[in-house]
Amino acid sequence: MSGPGVVARWRRPVGDERGMALLFALVLVVSLAAAALALERRILVNYRAVRAEAEAVRLRQLARSGIELGIALLADDFRRGAVDHLGEAWARAEEASGVLASEGRRCTVEIVDLSGRIQVNALVTSPEAKKRDRPLAGLRARYDPRQAQLLFRLLTGSRFQLDHRRARRMVAALIDWIDSDQTVCEFEGQKGAEAGAYQERDRQRRPANRPLAALSELVLVRGFDERLVFGDPQTGRLGLADLLTVAVAQGRARGRININTAPAAVLEALSPAIDARLAQELVRYRQANPQALADWRWPSRLRPTLALDQRLIATSGAVFRIRATARLQQQWRRISCVLHRPSFQVTDWREE
Template sequence: MGSFRHHGAAIIMALLVTALAAVLATALLTQLSRWTDQQAAARDHAQARELARSGIEYARLLLAEDGRRSAMDHPGEAWARPLPPFQAEGGEVSGYLEDLQGRWNLNNLVRDGRIDPQALDLYRRLLRALELPPQLADTLADWLDADASSRPEGAEDDYYLSLQPPYPAANRPLEHLSNLLRVKGYDGPVLARLRPHVAVLPQAQPVNVNTASAQLLAALHPELGPAELQELLRSREQLPFRDLSDYQGRLSGAGTAAALDTRSNHFLAVVTARVGDTQATFQGLLRRTPQQPQPQLLWLLMQ
């Protein structure tokens, strides 16, 4: 009887050991599978980043070729057409370019640490056209100018240092559009409303009248009525402005104090690459000048 019990216990022990070994083997296989998946995902992500970088380089070549072929920039050119998704090196790449000089450069507001009154009035008109509070112009002006004096509807250190956490006013030009989120009155919805019409570019930059939005053109030319503005837009759609003389001729004598052009030097390249289940999106600010037709990459962000 004792022998039978001992034999039964040995069988049970063997079964337990076998079950434990099976559990351990399953756990090891699961960990190995996870590690393999992680390695594959990391490889795919790295490949997607490289493809996205290649897309940025393609955008530079496209702009360089456009600069050699054309003396103006308008929405009918090759650079303005989105790049349809295409297969490349085991992945898919797509992207597009945006003319940032078809937008109002917020850094145009400040020159040598001082606010340009005419530029400030223009920005107020743009805010009204976008149905945004015009006092946003004053808070941004205080954020940009070099002095510590608050405008009547602005904000300086006394406001920002009272926040939690506190921080001082920048008192210098913006570096990126997201900097606006630190300025009094600017939040996500305001930024979303502004984004198609404003940009952050180094130094003062002219507005490309071939790519400027209707709201920006209205802010540039407050003397134009709605019908005249629509006629200007229709004229531009039929035939882009060759140069500023052509533009002024079609304005019927209306003028503006803002710097204008029919050619652009700054473009935003947005490229998305997909490999497997992963994707990488890069945004790059490209600058092209007549002296340097091969565009420079001023900054690169990965989303």
């Protein structure tokens, strides 16, 4: 069965070979096209990433410029006078931040007078603070009773309306969280909480025994919860985080409240004689009479019998938070810091 005739019958036709070559070429072209498309996509992704990174750097620099603008506004205000209120240029920093707009980028600057809030870390007195503060000299208490009463009145005031007994326990627990010893604090008959009280539920949990680093830390303190601390963002209901600050003013401004910028709830906490209605009247008065706010006794013009503790009150800001947010469409960068006056020391620098 061998021979030339047999071999000829099994030879592949020329047309089939050309078809296979064409198919191979087509597969090769498709593969090369797919590889080229993948490479193009990778180059495009890398280009966009590099462009986004470059834009992030520009936005960060713009936000830093916003911080510098805020510092300049506060420095100019400090040179002009010693009274701070919400009608001044620094309180309207967002209006001045328009000068920072460039090529579609914009930067908004917000300045908040933290002296208008209760300085929660001033609750516990350091040895240095006791030496500076004559009214506390000789006291053996580990906390400042005036600051404790201030926080107590805030918790029991119209904003939070907590039971007095619960509020006293919370104040004592917060003192124990901040102070450095292991002795349980007692505030007006109610005891706080040291390590043993926390470890009944969580063996790993115990008081920090240091000043609060952030207001979010309050939720770890016995008696406090997220709703109390953060309020309700959906309804705009304020929480403790809107009325307290972890920043502590330097020198004689330690623990003092700027009554010219304090929210109504903080004004109400300044004295048992100030109720929610009077606090709102005080807010309206200072809006209408900014020229009358230099004298710390201006609230007595609305209520002549009102007696305030001068050691709790200031009419100027000593601690400010500056926040600058730079945006370009959906991309943004934010920088915030705390500025102390009159030293103009910058602390708590944060970038997002």
